[in-house]
Amino acid sequence: MTDIDIRTDTDTRPPRQDKILYGGDYNPEQWPRDYWDEDYAAFDLARIDTVTLGVFDWALISVAEDQYDFTLLDEIVAKAAESGRRFVMATATGALPPWLAHTHPEVNRTDFDGRRHVYGQRHNACPSSPVFRRLSSRLAGEIARRYAGHPALMAWHIGNEYSGACYCENCAAGFRVWLRERYDTLERLNAAWNATFWSHTFSDWAQIVPPNALSEHWRGQNHTAFQGITLDYLRFMSDAMLQNFLDEKAAIREHDTTTPATTNFMGMYRPIDYHRWAEHLDFASWDNYPPTDRSEARMALTHDLMRGLKGGDPFWVMEQTPTITASRDINPLKRPGVLRLWSWQSVAHGADAVLYFQMRQSRGACEKYHGAVLDHAGRTDTRSFREVAALGADFERVGGVVLGARTPARVAVLFDWDSWWASETTDGLNRTVSYPQVVLGYHRALWEAGAQLDVVSVDAPLDGYDVVVAPLLHMLKGDIADRLRAVTERGGSVLSSFLSGRVDRDTNAFLADAPGPLAPLFGVRVEETDSLPAESVNRIVLTGSGLSGAVGARSVFEILVPEGAEVVGSYEDDFYAGRAAVTRMPSAAGGSAWYVGTLLDADGVSQVVRAVLAEHDLIGPYADEPELEYAVREGDGGRFAFLLNHGDQPVVVPAHAAGTDLITGAAVRQGEAITLEPKGVMVVREG
DSSP states (O other): OOOOOOOOOOSOOSOOOSSOEEEEEOOGGGSOGGGHHHHHHHHHHTTOOEEEEOTTOHHHHOSBTTBOOOHHHHHHHHHHHHTTOEEEEEOSOSSOOHHHHHHOGGGBOBOTTSOBOOSOSSSOBOTTOHHHHHHHHHHHHHHHHHHTTOTTEEEEEOSSSOOOOOOSHHHHHHHHHHHHHHHSSHHHHHHHTTTTGGGOOOSSGGGOOOOSTTTTBOSSTTOBSOHHHHHHHHHHHHHHHHHHHHHHHHHHHTTOSSSOEEOEEOSSOTTSOHHHHGGGSSSOEEEOOOSSTTOHHHHHHHHHHHHHTTTTOOEEEEEOOSSOOSSSSSOOOOOTTHHHHHHHHHHHTTEEEEEESOSBOOSSSTTTTSOOSBOTTOOSSSHHHHHHHHHHHHHHHHTTTTTTOBOOOSEEEEOOHHHHHHHHHOSSSOTTOOHHHHHHHHHHHHHHTTOOEEEEOTTSOOTTOSEEEETTOOBOOTTHHHHHHHHHHTTOEEEEETTTTOBOTTSOBOSSSTTGGGHHHHTEEEEEEEEOOTTOEEEEEEEETTEEEEEEEEEEEEEEEESSOEEEEEEOSSTTTTSEEEEEEEOTTSOEEEEEOEEEOHHHHHHHHHHHHHTTTOOOTTTTOTTEEEEEEEETTEEEEEEEEOSSSOEEEEOSSOEEETTTOOEEOTTSEEEEOTTOEEEEEEO
8 A cells, every 4th residue: 555545525425215124245156046046036025126236246246357247247237127116225345356365365364474375265455456456346346337327226335344453565665654644753763663662763664564473572462562553453454444435435436426325334343443434424324233142231331332323313234143143152142022123222322233244055165154144945834934024014114213313412422443453452450351341331330321422533523512431531532531521511521440541642651640630620630550460359338429339449449549529439459448449520610530540440440320310310211220221312203212121021111102103003092001011122202
């Protein structure tokens, strides 16, 4: 790569639709044509209205450079349109074709250990390869030339699940160009990297190489000796893959200036900073493959994170499985009712489309047993197909009334890839602490309390929020310290946690007491930081309004010195017994700034979070029902409350408002008992 041109395209809008879209990845090129009619007859039964086509068709469309054959894809597109479906057209660049890797082996990636790969796998293209950039964008352009303007085309799907990293010579050259653009001079770069340490002062750009196993390797792939170099390479690689997306999007725009374009993100995916990508997507979409069958809290966070990428606009679930995945050692089925429950949960958090991978099971290779709407036999009398069809009927009954509706959030959770990267690549703290798990712990407490919230970047406006939660805000960039202080100065509350305010944007420590520029806001300083194995538990005694009893803490123990803040939690054990662990700093405007200096257990986090929410009357109506999720969307069609029972037992609660259940049509009267069966769902249109 010799250039990165990150630009914004603002000519398009999200897809036009009249209902929650339902369908998914369809790959009929993998089986004979006489199955196609059978497939679409089944799709009719399931109310499938949308198919994504051509995701991995590069080798099918192009057998050599500048040679294209669209015969089969034309038939596939025609069949979808004849059946009354709309389609999402992929650019077919999700994996290299064998001929390209054979003819130009430099397009294959070089791994962290310095090994040039040969052809194989899926995420296999070097993002900095001039050949890959040229041919992938050319293919995207040819596809756009052919299908732009098709009446059934509703969106472009660019690439697929961008991921991974490369450490080849092309990436090294691209990294040096990226660094020149970022720092302008070697003096500024050396200062940012604290290069006087270990005699690392660079006197020529050519001396800089990617931080891998052959250079800055230091206790594992995620840890190199110079965090500044590692952090910048993570940023560069994210930008390099973004440039691949932009190359293809620019090629599409030469033929189609209006149809929206997206790519499928992967939730909390470490290697790519989705906030850097967000403005370049016309709408956000992501693939929802939760790690366990009790991942409802994690999914709530990732849905909120994806919705926050576009300022609260609705997003798409581009992929989920109807039954099982095929990528894990053990692949359990979704239990009865879970598919419907989790699909409605995505809608509750802002999804306007719920799509599957895949529509029919593949015949071979690693995903032949991955779940699908249709199994290998194409049966429509199975439990899983009946559940798919019942969900399609749900979406058809509800129609389009919730489309475009947004979450009326008064709480914001900050999520920052730079803080993630910096906190987990640094030395001297506790590498067992996981940034996304810390964020998940605070988000889960807010979610269980029924708070309506957004998950946003540290650059997002904070003016509309009464409460801002910034767990493990390790890196402070721009004016974030001032903007957090402004929240409390207008009467709002801020909550942050251990290891926050430690480094600047270059991951250099502030020459001040932790939490650095945040110290005046929280009225506290960190005297010492203790790190212990996860099995070493200290007890925290919580005191104050809404706080009571002893809770557990582990991993990181900051010994806090209040400087204006009141102590609401103290350590019970070790040499710092009796010292401050949790503090609250009131503001003159009636707001407060809470600081938690340790990794509290779930009960501790919940108590602190609910105490903060209670100051602003933001606890939801069903906060005492641990299995019942309450989410709200508001739009032109009204206010919609989603009630989802994630438990295995019925839940009976008084209705929080009057309205109509859009799924059943039943009237709901405020205060009267409503029953949600296990895995049950209600969508109440209030009023």
